[in-house]
Amino acid sequence: MRCAHINPSIAKEQSVKEHLYSVAELAKEFSSKISLAATGELMGMLHDMGKGTRKFDAYIRYCAQNPQDKSLKGQVNHSTAGAKLIYDSFYNTADRLQKFTAQLISLAVCSHHGGLIDCLDLRGRDKYTERMKPDEDILYDEALNYFRSECLETNQLKDLFAKAAEEIKAVITHINQLNSSAGQCWFAYGVLEKYLFSCLIDADRYDTYLFMENKARKEKVNKYALWAELAGILEAKLSSYPQESKINGLRAEISLACRNFARNGSGVYQLAVPTGSGKTLSSLRYALNHAQECDKDRIFYIIPYTTIIDQNAREIKNILGHEEMILEHHSNLIVADDEEEVVNYKLLTERWDSPIILTTMVQFLNTLFNGGTQDVRRLHHLANSVIIFDEIQAIPIKCISMFNSALSFLAGVCQATIILCTATQPLLETTEIPLKLSENPNIISDVYEKFRQFKRVDVIPKLVTGGYSAAALKDFILDRMDQFNSLLVVLNTKNSAREVFNELKAANQGLPEEKQCQVFHLSTNMCPAHRLKALQAMKEQLGCGKVICVSTQLIEAGVNISFECLVRSLAGLDSIAQAAGRCNRHGEKERGDVYIVNLEREDVSKLVDIKKGQECTERVLRDFEDNPESFDRDLLSPQAMARYYKYYFYERRTQMNYNLKGDNRGKSLYEVLAGNKEAAEAFHSRNGRPADLMLKQAFKTAGQEFQAIDENTTGILAPYEEGRDLITLINGECSLGELKRYLKKAQHYSVNLYETDRRKLEQMKGLVWLKDKTILALREGFYDEQMGVNLDRKPLDFCGV
Structure with a gap:
């Protein structure tokens, strides 16, 4: 043997x-x-x-x-x-x-x-x-x-x-x-x-x-019975929701349309619904009924941001129960108090072998295009599944051609059903390498009418030559607060958010008591526990007193909160629409006001997506001014969004094939994974004959070159509330089991920093290594109770770490 x-x-x-x-x-x-x-x-x-x-x-x-x-x-x-x-x-x-x-x-x-x-x-x-x-x-x-x-x-x-x-x-x-x-x-x-x-x-x-491991193969779940049970639980929950208000009635109509559409066969479909229309539960209703109807193996939720996974997973688990059937998979998750749980979680995330899986767009793209063996191992589980893309507009522009072709394969060859969910549908079917939508792809047949019925805001451009200074924008915001009790400001950069917040905070202190507001700040410089606490405090204050929140884009998706007025720094029209979903979200009044402004010192020169989005939005604003009827007199209408993407995709048409850099400049990853023509020509030139190969792809090189997002970040443990204790505990004497528990908690007190910010903190001696240089922590004095990580603070004399 x-x-x-x-x-x-x-x-x-x-x-x-x-x-x-x-x-x-x-x-x-x-x-x-x-x-x-x-x-x-x-x-x-x-x-x-x-x-x-x-x-x-x-x-x-x-x-x-x-x-x-x-x-x-x-x-x-x-x-x-x-x-x-x-x-x-x-x-x-x-x-x-x-x-x-x-x-x-x-x-x-x-x-x-x-x-x-x-x-x-x-x-x-x-x-x-x-x-x-x-x-x-x-x-x-x-x-x-x-x-x-x-x-x-x-x-x-x-x-x-x-x-x-x-x-x-x-x-x-x-x-x-x-x-x-x-x-x-x-x-x-x-x-x-x-x-x-x-x-x-x-x-x-x-x-x-x-x-x-001396284990028998896990027994297969009776998927048909499971889908039927879960669909029944969801139906009972939905029937208990109040439907008296106009908005709740419209949400119920969309949800019912999703249930009815589930009878259609496998394909590539669009769920184009306004922000705040309840698409998470509506798409889940579709998925459970379609999985039962068409005998699907699993349901995937592909979500752009890890913060939304946490919220959606909580909502789905709270309704459906059966937590053992639902897997959350994203890079920030640290689980398990014992070795067996670690092994089981690792196995589940490597295999995606659960009936319902919530994961990120990055993990999905890695499964398709990353090198090695770990990520690709999951790919075959996408076959015969329901794949729901939440906020599909967040697909990286460089990945569009590869994404479209891969989805066409999954739907056409692997019998997966693909649902593209968003209020701002990108025109993926119109690109050079188009996504092949099914015939009659819209789950909601009367899309234009639904957007009219859901109209809850008026978009008001207030752009000025040269842009607003932070002080001028502060004055603009305070003027609006004479009319409203709550206002959300969404800006493109953390620096802009910090400057405007500081201006408002200082000015607010000089106002008469009856005009003073609670001023909040949100950015990714704050750890999740800090952001959650700020959001909770905001929600408690809304309706009870005057509230202003200054935030970066993080509030635009997956945050169920409603303000009377919104001020949005000029960005892509899709981002403006997402931000508008936080204004008059539940139809509390006839219309909320959404103002588009520009800032003089908001530097987005290195943020190409935002900069190009700004330029295309300005074109749409000019078109709207010339002929508002062609946009149904609504800057957030499907017609306006289609015009925006027509401009945006044309502007970036040469970037959709994933252009390579450095020594491979001039080549695209799409071509490397297709005919690899330049390599074939180089072989022919060197050897005087064509390569005797059917497949010519450079799979290994492509896997090494692929990176779903351009900038890597490093998780830094912050000394915020319980984070202070965790820094001490992790750096002290602790068992492996204790360390795992501490690390599990630490994800709520960690901030992901880009390399430039990390290097700046290192130069300021603001970082310290813990546990034999395995975990980075922020020193006291470099974390602010309102702003989060403080990159401007000078180093102080420290005790302890």
Whole structure:
């Protein structure tokens, strides 16, 4: 017997044959969701063929007896043998289908330990063929003899490959029918490769996990019964909501329309509804009923910001219960008080194997486009699911082409149902690489009428030449406060918010007592616990006294709060519409006032999205002034938003393919993941012949280059309330279990800082390392009770940390 794994805790061995058959069964199951059962089975049978040697058997036994010795890790190449068998047996042929099938399978098999390799790298070097003809001794003949005698005979291999080729033929035919250009087809073939790779990775890792943990496979949930139960719970909850007011009645109409639309088949649809119309629960109502109607496996909520995940997850869990069925997955979440919980959470987040999953746009994009093996492992679970994108307009502009093509694959090939939710629908179907919407894609059929009925604000441009100073904007705000009891100011930068807040705070102190306001500040320089406390204090004060809140954009999405008046710094019309959703949100009065202003010192030169948005909004404002009837006399109407996106997407049309930088300037990630033409031309130029490859994508390079958001941030623990105690506790003597509990709490007292701010604090000696330089904390004196992280404070003399 050749050994694949050894479980030292129970002294049990798993043979190579057992592992291959188990992985083949799992991969077959996963791949069958897109009718590629034989393809998945064959990948599983081949993936660890290289373990069938005496050398690997000795290696695995040595590692089990010497767990502390990591020196031999990775020195035995066992992932190439199975790929080479397919390559040698089926690749060298004039039959393009056979060649294509062989490359799909062999590429997944040879890459299953380090991530998909490049077929051609960006310099035009043939990495695929190089991998299929390794220079090193992989003991191929010995591994092949073991495989043929113990696992799969030659005739069985040929039969299984023939079935796989027929499956691939059907999928390719379908892809070709779905796409209108060769480039889009090749991109889709690349996504197909990633899907198969995901099936293999998850099958391999999951079978290994079950054996090493001595666990049986988790019982499958009766999804139909679960969806029926959860839909019933939600229906009962919705029926208990009051509907007397006009706004609540309109929300009920939208919710009912979502329920009725759930009977339609799988596709790509839009839920275009005004802000404050209850789209979270309406889309959940749709998803639960559609999942039951169309036998879907899971429901995904893809959300742009981690702060909204917390709120939406709480709302959904409070209504549905069944918390064990709902997974929150985002990078900031630290869980578990014991090791088993850590392992279980890690497994769930790597697999996305829960009926309802709430995650971020960053995690979704990483699953599709990041390199390595951890993120892509989740991809196959998107098949046959309901995927709801909340605030779809937040998709990074550079990712639009790749996003559109990937969604078209998920809907067209994987039978996923895609719902694009927002009040400000971007025109994704009009771009160079368009998203293919279903016929009659609008869940709400009378979109224009619903926006008219939901109209709760008047948008009033108040732009001035040169822009307002902080002092002038303060005067403008206080003038409005003679008419209103509450006013929200939303600005584009933290510096602007700080300056205007300080102006208002100082002026407020000099007002007569009857005119004085409670002045609040919100920004991402405040930790979540601080922001939550400020929001709660605001909500308690609203309706009881005069309130002004000065905030950055963080308040625009996922915050259920209502002010009588809004002042919004000039931005994209989509952002202005989102901010307007915090004004007269529940229709407390006939109309709320939304003023658009400009600031003289608000520097957005490095914030390209905001700057371009400002320019396009100004064009719409001019168009509106010339012909308001064409916009239904409403700057937040669907017509106005369509005009805005027409301008915005045209302005940024050259940036949607994910342009690369540095040495790869002039190339796009979309092309690298499609035909990779420049690399193919470089190969031809160097070798005098075309590359003998079907797939030419540079998968590894693309995975390394991909970054969903441009700027990385670092979490800094802040000395705010309980955060002070946590800094002391984490830096003191504590057990591993205690440290995990402290870190779980610390997420509520942490601030994510960009590199420039972090470096500034380091120069000011405002940061200190905790726990052997594993956690960064902010020193006392650098956190303000109103402003959060203070980047202007001079260092003081400190005691303690």
